[in-house]
Amino acid sequence: MAGAPFVTVVVPHFQDLEGLKVCLSALERQTYPADRFEIIVADNNSPVGEAEVARAVAGRAKLVRVVEPGAGMARNGGVARATGELLAFTDSDCIPDPAWLAAGVAALADHDFVGGAMRVSVTDPSSPSPVEAFELVFAFHNKAYVRSKGFTVTANLICRRDMFEKTGGFRSQVSEDVEWCRRATAAGFRLGYAAGAIVTHPARRSWPELERKLVRLTSETYALMLEQPFGKLRWLLYALALPPSAIVHTPLALLSPALRTSDARWGALRTLYKSRLWRSRECFGLLGQSRSTSRQA
Numbered sequence: 001m002a003g004a005p006f007v008t009v010v011v012p013h014f015q016d017l018e019g020l021k022v023c024l025s026a027l028e029r030q031t032y033p034a035d036r037f038e039i040i041v042a043d044n045n046s047p048v049g050e051a052e053v054a055r056a057v058a059g060r061a062k063l064v065r066v067v068e069p070g071a072g073m074a075r076n077g078g079v080a081r082a083t084g085e086l087l088a089f090t091d092s093d094c095i096p097d098p099a100w101l102a103a104g105v106a107a108l109a110d111h112d113f114v115g116g117a118m119r120v121s122v123t124d125p126s127s128p129s130p131v132e133a134f135e136l137v138f139a140f141h142n143k144a145y146v147r148s149k150g151f152t153v154t155a156n157l158i159c160r161r162d163m164f165e166k167t168g169g170f171r172s173q174v175s176e177d178v179e180w181c182r183r184a185t186a187a188g189f190r191l192g193y194a195a196g197a198i199v200t201h202p203a204r205r206s207w208p209e210l211e212r213k214l215v216r217l218t219s220e221t222y223a224l225m226l227e228q229p230f231g232k233l234r235w236l237l238y239a240l241a242l243p244p245s246a247i248v249h250t251p252l253a254l255l256s257p258a259l260r261t262s263d264a265r266w267g268a269l270r271t272l273y274k275s276r277l278w279r280s281r282e283c284f285g286l287l288g289q290s291r292s293t294s295r296q297a
Contacts, residue, residue, distance in 0.1 A: 007037040007101060008084030008161075011092050012066075012074035014044040017056040019093040019202075024060045032101035041092070042066050042078035072170030072180075075154065079164065087164055089157040095121075095200040103196030104158035112189035113159035113181075115152020116197025118142040123205065126260060130267030131210045134275070135203035136258040137268050138249070146193040151181035156199040163189050174224040175217070210275065218279055222286045232287065239283030246276040 009027060013020050020041065027039055039061035043053045050065055057063050066077035075089060088104060090096055100116065107114040118140035122132040146152050154170070154177045167184045170176045185191055204210040225231045225238070253259075253268040 004033050004036040005086050005105065006084045007032070007086045007088050007105065007158075008079075008082035009037060009039045009088045009090065009101070010042060010075055010078035010082065011039065011061070011090060012042045012044060012071045012078065013046065013053065013092040014071070014074070015046045015048055016092050017048065017052065020053075020056050023090065023092050023094055023096070024057065026095045026098075028060060029098045030096070030101045031098050032105065037088075037101060038062065038082075038084065040064055040078040040081055042074040044069060044071065044074040068172075070172035070176075071154070072172045072176040076169035079169065082161070085161050087159050087161055089154050090199055091155045091201070093202060094155050097198035097200070100156075100197050100199060101158075103198075104194050107192055107194035107197065108158065108160065110190075111192030112163045113152075113157065113184060114192045114194040114197065115142050115146045116156040116158070116194045116199060118153065118156055119198060119200045120203050121200050122203045128203070128259075128264050128267070129205050130271045131207055132203040132205055133259055133264040133268035134210070134253075134271035136264075137252055137256045138272070139203065140201055143193055143195070146191060149178075150185055150191065151178045152191065153177050154180075155201060156197065158194070158197065159184075163187075173220065174227075175220040178221075179224055207271075207274075210271070211278070214275060214279055214282070218282045219286070222283070235283060235287060239280050239287070242276045242280040242283065246273045 011023060041057055041061045042064045045065065045067050046053055054063055062081060064077050064081050066074045079087060086105060088101060104114055104116055120136050120139050122128045122136060128136060140153060142153055142156060163184065167187055170180050181191060204213060222235060225235050228234060249272060250269060253272050254265050259265050259268060
């Protein structure tokens with residue numbers, strides 16, 4: 001690939017050494033010329049210690065330590081050390097397809113930044129847990145995010161370095177992918193979808209794992225919505241809409257081709273209703289905390 005632009009791949013990491021090893025191995029298998037990209041692991045002050053992270057990296061990437069908490073802050077720390085004219089972002093628990101970089105870079109011929117396809121993997125596709133089945137159906141619909149909602153997940157984002165600098169870095173404590181993409185498109189940058197730039201993310205396997213994800217996403221979405229006009233009213237309507245939304249999405253759980261057995265379909269359905277009711281309760285809880293804080297102020 002003569003004249004290929006130089007790319008910096010930024011991988012934020014926190015306390016997931018085995019996932020990081022798998023991710024780096026996948027990046028080593030890229031079809032993009034090995035001398036035309038670098039990898040930066042931005043470790044977010046993992047408790048295991050920098051020496052252990054360095055052992056997992058094993059010389060396959062530059063290691064940067066970022067003390068300020070948050071994946072967005074880790075990504076910004078990685079960008080600060082980047083030398084590429086293009087930036088590619090994925091997460092340490094993800095597995096980029098061998099053609100990920102090549103397809104993503106090619107898509108930048110028509111766009112300023114792109115999001116690629118996301119796949120979800122499970123331990124045993126023939127017998128997923130209820131939470132795995134739920135994630136197979138409902139997690140990471142990045143094509144719809146890009147084309148209908150105007151953002152891409154940061155687990156699969158490739159952009160020009162100059163547009164990143166003009167947009168500014170990622171924020172913390174909000175839905176960073178949505179917020180950053182909104183800033184980028186508001187500045188006139190064009191977002192596109194790169195179908196061939198595929199990244200696989202493992203499904204959460206148990207309810208506690210899914211609950212941790214939902215706690216983070218709900219809190220970050222709330223913080224972002226409060227910045228919009230009538231933010232609390234919008235959030236109230238969102239909270240009220242969550243339980244009936246499970247009814248609307250029931251056919252997806254029961255008819256999805258991603259699920260092979262009736263047990264998997266019913267497991268996905270149970271998790272759908274449980275998660276929507278849980279999220280609605282959490283939404284109202286955040287509103288209650290906000291009112292309590294306002295009264296105390």
